[in-house]
Amino acid sequence: MKKILIALSLILSVTMVSAQPRNAEDAKKAVDKAVAASQDAKKSQKADTWIKLAKAYVEAYDQPSRNVLTGTPRTEVKLLIKDQQILSSEDRKGAEETYSVDVYQNKDLYYNANGLLEFFIITKPAVEGDLLFLAEQALGKAFELDAKGSKRKDIEALYTDILGKYSNEGISNYLAGNFEKSAERFEKASNCSETAPTIKKFDGTNAYYTALVSQMAGKFDTAVEFYKKCSANGYYQEGGVFSNLAEIYRQQQDTTSWKAALEEGFQKYPESQGVLVGLINLYRESGDDPQKIFELLHTAQANEPENASLFYVEGDVYKQLGDVENAARLYDKSFEINPEYVFGVLSKGVLYYEQAVKIQEEANAELDDTKYMELIKKMDETLLAAIAPFEKAYSITADEEIKRGVAEYLKNIFFRFRDKGEEYQQQYEKYNKLASEGVQPAE
Numbered sequence: 001m002k003k004i005l006i007a008l009s010l011i012l013s014v015t016m017v018s019a020q021p022r023n024a025e026d027a028k029k030a031v032d033k034a035v036a037a038s039q040d041a042k043k044s045q046k047a048d049t050w051i052k053l054a055k056a057y058v059e060a061y062d063q064p065s066r067n068v069l070t071g072t073p074r075t076e077v078k079l080l081i082k083d084q085q086i087l088s089s090e091d092r093k094g095a096e097e098t099y100s101v102d103v104y105q106n107k108d109l110y111y112n113a114n115g116l117l118e119f120f121i122i123t124k125p126a127v128e129g130d131l132l133f134l135a136e137q138a139l140g141k142a143f144e145l146d147a148k149g150s151k152r153k154d155i156e157a158l159y160t161d162i163l164g165k166y167s168n169e170g171i172s173n174y175l176a177g178n179f180e181k182s183a184e185r186f187e188k189a190s191n192c193s194e195t196a197p198t199i200k201k202f203d204g205t206n207a208y209y210t211a212l213v214s215q216m217a218g219k220f221d222t223a224v225e226f227y228k229k230c231s232a233n234g235y236y237q238e239g240g241v242f243s244n245l246a247e248i249y250r251q252q253q254d255t256t257s258w259k260a261a262l263e264e265g266f267q268k269y270p271e272s273q274g275v276l277v278g279l280i281n282l283y284r285e286s287g288d289d290p291q292k293i294f295e296l297l298h299t300a301q302a303n304e305p306e307n308a309s310l311f312y313v314e315g316d317v318y319k320q321l322g323d324v325e326n327a328a329r330l331y332d333k334s335f336e337i338n339p340e341y342v343f344g345v346l347s348k349g350v351l352y353y354e355q356a357v358k359i360q361e362e363a364n365a366e367l368d369d370t371k372y373m374e375l376i377k378k379m380d381e382t383l384l385a386a387i388a389p390f391e392k393a394y395s396i397t398a399d400e401e402i403k404r405g406v407a408e409y410l411k412n413i414f415f416r417f418r419d420k421g422e423e424y425q426q427q428y429e430k431y432n433k434l435a436s437e438g439v440q441p442a443e
Contacts (some may be wrong), residue, residue: 024106027060027126038138047151050142054158057135061165063126064106074102074115095177110176119172132162136192143197156198163192163199167206170213179217186210187222204235212244220248231264239265239272246278255286263296270300271309273316280320293317308338312347319351327351331389342402346393352386353409383413407434 021027034049034056043049067080078086081104088103092110099110099118106124111117125131139155139162146152166189173182187210193203211226227245235241242265249258259282265275276293283290297314304310315330328348335344356379363375387410394406414428 021059021063021126022066024063024126027056027063030056031060031127038141045145047142047146047155050138050145051151051154051158054135054138054142057127057131057138058158058161058165060127061122061125061131061135064122064124065120068107068109068117068120070117070119072117074100074111074117077109077117078102093177094175095179096175099176108176110172119168119175121172121176121178132165133188135162136196140197152198159192159196159198163189163196163203166192170206170209174209174213179213180219183210183213183217183219183222186213187226190226202229202233202235204230204233204237207233208235208237208241211241215244215248220252223248231268236265236269236272239269239275241265242269243272243274243278246275246282250282258282259286266293266296267300270297270313276313276316277320280317290317290321306337308334308341308344310334311337312341312344315344315347319347324351324355335392340396342393342397342399345389345396346402346406349386349390349393349406349409352382352389353413356380356382356386380416383416387413404435407431411435 021030031053034053037043037049038053040049068077069080072080084104086102086104090101090103092099092101094110097112099112100115101111102109106122106126108121108123109117110119110121135158139158142151143155146155166185170182170186170189173179173185186206189206190203190210193199193201193206207226208230211223211230214220214226215223224245227241227248230237230241231245242261246258246261246265249255249261262275262278262282265272266279269275279293280290282288283292294314294317297310297317301307301310301314311330312334315327315334318324318327318330328351331344331348331351333344334341335348338344359375359379359382363372363379366372366375390406390410390413394403394410397403397406408431411428411431411434414424414431417424418428419425
């Protein structure tokens with residue numbers, strides 16, 4: 001779920017900083033004044049009145065977090081809000097890590113292991129009610145009254161700000177481990193994007209996280225609804241929509257829907273490892289013939305014969321089924337189709353490396369010396385077979401992370417054979433350096 005932080009960083013970056021009244025009393029006065037204006041027969045017919053009301057709600061929403069900025073060291077935050085008393089400090093386990101939390105009268109501030117403020121939760125708003133939703137409603141009225149469109153930019157900016165704040169609440173509550181609240185705010189964000197007259201578009205990110213966090217909270221009906229919405233809008237999240245939806249159906253023992261979700265996912269996103277593994281598990285648990293997976297793959301390959309990833313996926317199926325020979329053959333095929341597709345040769349190297357590890361485990365359990373030596377010989381042969389595809393993968397990829405990972409594999413292999421000759425020792429030293437420093441090999 002760490003990807004949420006990355007995906008939402010773009011959304012949160014557009015969040016506006018409001019005027020933020022100095023205290024809750026000022027915020028309430030501003031809201032009351034704006035509400036009164038909206039109830040006035042003459043003023044209520046002006047778009048500006050409703051824009052001011054929306055701003056008052058947003059500013060009241062922001063008031064408890066006045067002078068609080070995420071990413072700020074704890075000592076600086078304390079100085080910035082030194083007039084506010086810390087009621088208690090405690091450690092709380094969140095969704096992904098444990099945070100040190102300072103509890104105030106109206107908010108909880110969550111600090112990470114580096115002492116930086118990662119997020120905050122408002123526990124007592126300056127004005128009661130769902131202030132962002134109230135602001136949405138006020139903007140809707142402003143849009144209706146803005147017949148000439150002269151206030152369109154102001155209305156659009158406020159809608160965008162509200163959408164960002166909903167998302168911010170979603171991620172903050174997720175990180176705090178408040179899954180139900182998180183899902184509810186992601187849903188608000190998704191709905192805001194679709195209904196706001198200045199936006200009116202499907203928001204795949206917030207819809208997907210509504211589904212994902214609802215699933216975590218056990219709200220399966222909402223999760224299914226939003227996964228289906230994602231699928232209908234072509235937002236597949238690398239196949240995660242289908243594999244997650246299938247998992248819900250599996251838990252509900254709805255085999256028909258489980259199978260349908262995975263097969264749809266495979267057709268729309270055949271590269272998804274989650275969908276692939278889900279299909280294999282489905283066929284194994286249901287007793288169906290795993291050959292059905294190959295039928296789906298072969299249909300896809302016939303439609304896209306130049307798509308190397310489809311042959312790579314077929315290799316992965318064979319690997320999952322324990323067929324090393326055919327897995328290697330299909331990995332080679334994917335590389336033949338596209339010599340720049342690194343995952344074919346990379347996966348062949350990993351296949352042989354992992355097979356060698358299995359053979360070693362088998363050898364360690366073998367009591368017969370002769371059989372033990374035969375297994376060790378087979379292990380060495382398998383390790384040596386991994387060298388060529390790994391070196392090819394290293395030479396064709398520009399991805400430094402992949403290079404570093406391949407170098408780690410090769411370092412381990414050559415370390416095993418370093419006593420067999422100077423060449424192996426030199427190769428070990430080269431890849432040991434590459435794995436630790438990530439530098440390019442000398443020409």
